[in-house]
Amino acid sequence: MVVLNKIYTRTGDAGETALGDGSRVSKHSLRVRAYGTVDELNSILGLARLHASGAEDEGLARIQNDLFDLGADLCRPDMERDADAEYPPLRMVASQTERLETEIDAMNARLEPLRSFILPGGSALAAHLHHARTVARRAERHVIELSSMEGVNAAAVIYLNRLSDWFFVAARIANDDGRADVLWVPGANR
Template identity: 75%
Template sequence: MVVLNKIYTKTGDDGETALGNGARVAKHSMRVTAYGTVDELNAIVGLARLHTDGELDANMSRIQNDLFDLGADLCRPDIEKDAESEYPPLRIVGSQVDRLESEIDAMNAKLEPLRSFILPGGSPLSAHMHQCRTVARRAERLTVELATMESVNPDAVKYLNRLSDWFFVAARVANDDGKADVLWVPGANR
């Protein structure tokens, strides 16, 4: 159980922060940058949810919870030592990736195939979903870069990859099931 009774601790005043295993690292470390971007994405999902309801909102609520799981995963290095831990760290698992794929397939089933690239926009919800998509891609790139330096849960990378796809399809759903998508017209302003 987390108890936060004091918000500022002053322990980060020297430019370092603690990871989930207690190790102190620079706040600009790649690991902190990766999970910080996941946190940024979660905040943007919260903004997008201001425009949702029903099943889409329920799915996005699950995604927000998954993003906290992902942040917990990324802030805990040394995945190869998980089995030795007295308290195994929280990790993204394959079933979370599978759920995203299932939701993508369900949303995509009612959309016409794309015959052009689309521009971010249309409805306010769709615009927010595209912002979620691009920040998810950035979080994925940073996590992949982190994986070249340190151990990273492969399911975390897969989750971020599917999540950006999820937001792309959800953005189309938010544009009247793709009927109000804003199509790219190559060279239109030459």
């Protein structure tokens, strides 16, 4: 259980922060950038949820929780020491990605095939979901870069890759099942 009885600690005043294993790193480290971008993505979902209801809102709530799991995974380096940890670290698992895939397939079954690229926009919810899609891709790039230098849970990378697909399809659903998508018209303003 997390207990936060004091919000500021002053321990980061010199530009360092603590990771989940207690080690300290620069706040501009790639690991911090990766999980910080996941946190940014979670905030965007908070805005999206202002425009969602029912199943849309429930799906976004599940993803917000997953993103906290993902942040916990990313802030804990050195997966080889997981078995020796006093408390088992929270790691992303394949079933979280499998749930996204099932939901993508169900949403996509409602949609007509695309015959053009889509411009981000349409409804307020769709616009926020497109924003979330692009930030998910940025988070994925940071995590992949991190994985080229340090150990990263492969399930975390796969989850982020699938998550941006989920946001794309959900944005189409939010645009009246794709009927209100804003289509790209190549060379329209030449």
